[in-house]
Amino acid sequence: MSHSREFFDLQRASLAVDIFSSEPDLRDVAIEAISTAAIPWNCSNALIEAARAQAIRCVLSGSSPSNEIIDQLRLHVFDRKRDALHAMAKVCTFGTSAIDRARWRKLDISEFTWMSIGKPLCDFDHDALDGLVFSLGDGFSGNFPGRQYGCRCWGAPVIVF
Incomplete structure (x- = not known):
């Protein structure tokens, strides 16, 4: 199992309890963080926006990125599938880190x-x-x-x- 897949499996497990039903404001926190983060990929804005949308879906649902987005990233940006998975993990981290900080503020x-x-x-x-x-x-x-x-x-x- 690759390290990036392990990251998504851990992420999915950490979100197994639907925090968004008990703390719906955290959805907006994650979406804002991922939507505004600087992503330094040398590709079209459309592909970056598609990756952002996929990262938002992953964080909100606790799922892994689709094979479609990974294949597109591999085709246009990265040499290896592993690098594309790792890149998506980095984008998801923007949302999960922001959620952590928001929850800490509540406490x-x-x-x-x-x-x-x-x-x-x-x-x-x-x-x-x-x-x-x-x-x-x-x-x-x-x-x-x-x-x-x-x-x-x-x-x-x-x-x-």
Whole structure:
């Protein structure tokens, strides 16, 4: 099983309980995050928009991307199917990360710890941010883990007892 498929299987499991029926505002959070994220693919805007729509469907339903979109991405953007799956996982992460932050705000969590996965798995040099605590409102200079295309870092909520 490829790492990207594992990501989608984990994502599907994490959304097994339909959070959108109990927290319908999170649908809009995910849609907004995916719709506005910068996607640096060298292809037509129509294909990027189709990938966005597919990512929204995946996040909202907990499903994997369709073979159609993966084949189109492989044909026009990526050399391998695995790279196309990984790219879709990156786009889905925009939505799931935004959902996490929205849920933390509802729980009055105001800070998070940046958790870096490190190079070469993260396309950015975020090792210096690993373990640092940031405001949920500001992040690191307005940036949040998983918000940049290619960043596989994540945030851990700081829970004060």
